[in-house]
Amino acid sequence: MKVKVLSRNPDNYLRETKRDIHKVPRNYDPTLHPFEAPREYIRALNATKLERVFAKPFIGSLDGHRDGVNCLAKHPHQLSTLVSGSYDGEVKVWDLTRRECISSIQAHDGFVQGLCAVPDGSSFLTCGTDKTVKQWSINEEGRINPEPVVTLLGKTVFQQIDHSLGHNSFATCGEQVDIWEVDRAEPVRSFTWGVDTVHAIKFNPIETHILAGCAVDRSILLYDMRGSAPLRKVILKLKSNALAWNPMEAFIFTVANEDYNLYTFDMRKLSMPLNIHKDHISAVLDVDYSPTGKEFVSGSFDKTLRIFPYDKGHSREVYHTKRMQRVSVVKWSLDNKYLLSGSMEMNIRVWKARASEKLGILKPREKSAFSYSEKLKEKFASHPQVRRIARHRHVPKMIYNGQKELRQIKTSQKRKEANVRAHSRPGTVPFVPEGKTKVIAEKE
Template sequence: MKVKSLSRSSDVYLPARNTEVSRLPRNLDPELHPFERAREYSRALNATKLSRVFAQPFVGQLGHGHIDGVYCLAKNIKRINAIASGSGDGIIKYWDLTTREEAVSLKAHHGIVKGLAVTLDGNMLSCGMDNTVKLWDVNKASEPEGGLVKTFLGGSGFTGIDHHRTNSIFATSSNKVEVWDITRSKPTADLSWGADNVNSVKFNLSEQSILASTGSDRSIVIHDLRSNSPVQKLVTLMRTNTICWNPIEAFNFAAANEDHNVYMYDMRKLTRALNVYKDHVGAVMDVDFSPTGQELVTGSYDKTIRIFRVREGHSRDIYHTKRMQRVMCVRFSMDTRYIFSGSDEGNIRIWRTEASSRTGVKSARQRAKLEYDAALIERYKNMPEIRRISRHRHVPKPIKTATEIKKTEVASIKRKEDNMRKRSKKGSMPFQKEREKHVIGVAINPPQKE
């Protein structure tokens, strides 16, 4: 006869502190808990309600902001407590996020600053409509020269700039796409393809020989630095303001469009979008991926910021304030906890990525409770009551009115198309796919320059 002695560790039932109550052993056998799902649903409902009660996304603003509108932001990929901003009066500032005060303020350009980038050694590159690109050493800003290291002259006003992740090269957009070496005063390559004016340019974050640009001819062009030539060109119904590459999925990028939507593309097949992110009622001015590649944030002309999950088509949250005007630029922090936005009235605001989250040291039991609540909400997120509470947001009256008008217009267009399809020959009016109807055409391998 075998005899098994029951034994358990004292860590399971003894309290960690004298102030805690002794923990009771619990048998997790499902047969002993017939109402477990009902209890879990009640806990998920309470957790959803509490997340909305404690939702306070706005953290604060940086210093006193700018005198003019903020039109570009740049983050340092090697530091989580620094960010750069550029405004319409030619001022660029380097901010210390721990104190929320400016560390460096420089009069960089005559006119609007259109682009900013942080180099590998922590310096700043700025470009403006005064036909110049300037390299700044932020550690020497107090010297008589103001920290100016070098000036690059261009043939026309610059509209965007981006720096390579590993090499000392950068790309600019103006009336053409040019690649520069920091050690030289002239561009090393011209990658333009057809557009009269190029709005923005971005390097791929993984395969860094690839960069993409957006043009005034409603095009998105993929360029290859290995051959110093453009590779593909996508033309859409309306203009794309800017793009952002996914830092994890190297082939995918998001494009902020004038038709109130953001489109996700795979560069290997540009004839259709991977996803369409809706809900804005104004032109989307900027888009940025989180460092994990799981979410993206958008800033729009309708004075709101929206956060999307990559696999979903509608926003999971919307941020707005009474004084915030048109949002021109947005960025995720490098630890994904915060969002920075620059708007037309000159303020740079800090938002929490999770509206109900709080900073500070948490005990192990508190962290376990938060993770348990998050798992319950995710499990029961499709239940009607939980879905209604988690999706409900108070929005400004102009946004609500514009949303209702847009829904009415879209429904009217669909109803008209259905009526025409019913009265037309069968097959003469095929249904247009939502992810393809904004694409006009894709061109590959442009003609070589003479």
């Protein structure tokens, strides 16, 4: 005799947390839900409001330096290890999880101008105003050997240092750009192009033989280690202070400029920037890309950090505190979750990359709720109410008044140009893209 038995898995009809609550089956036929769009709009509005309520980006600070923080370096393999250098020549290694200093050394007599980690994580390099480059070994616990492994003497003051990710060589800049190898006392190659000082240098993380630098004559220089001369040069209206390569697109880089803006260039066409990123009200001092290449963070003389999408002209986030002075260096952590900033009041601060993100382990239902809210905010992002709440930021009075003044200047310039065009012969005052007005010359 055959007996037919119904068998049901409890997971199919019971909730995962409270096992006495039954799941309710839903029919997703749109004709049965005529108020779906208004309901989702209200949910998107509430999700946007809650995002602003829970936006608390500041995590903590690292105190211990006795002078302004000038440079930071991320450990290539350990997310919790950070190396910092200050204006008094001191280098410290920090444990970010415990927010405390692991070890400290007096590395240079004078400023620590540059700092970078060797790709294998076994050591890091420093350069200073005492015309020396030093290599320091560091163990897995973050302890620094008090004696340098290698000391290289230069003829002039070094301004910055960076290590190639694909080669056993590093570059320094100053009166000229030098390519070094650790086991040689003299530079392997030197580049000059009629420039007094190159004050920033960065290797391309993908095309590891390409590097770019910023010089005091307002130029941006491109070099190839395999060649004997610099590749290209583009001159802007004002000096660029720092440079960062996009880690996902080998030919894209962004420079932080003295004219309050950041410029994203394609190295294949330097006659005009791809994008102009505005919002700062003072000189931009440093820039660093996220590991995904979709965003970058900038630090400015106006005492704020800003996060920009790489393809947008305005920032999506601004961070500031009452005590923070001008931000001299910024870094984006390798896990894409945190930002690090060093400023002139001897402090290193840790921030969340997404201000309202919940830290720690998320349960499956929390993950699905957050992803649902994100999709709703994305769907209704262009709605006036949602957009107004999402864009609004409280900023210090100085920033607010500075932005207002810059807007008035820009409006006045546009009005003047429109008046000149209206009272001139047609075609004599052409429309020129703003990007073309920023580049003075391009040389090869």
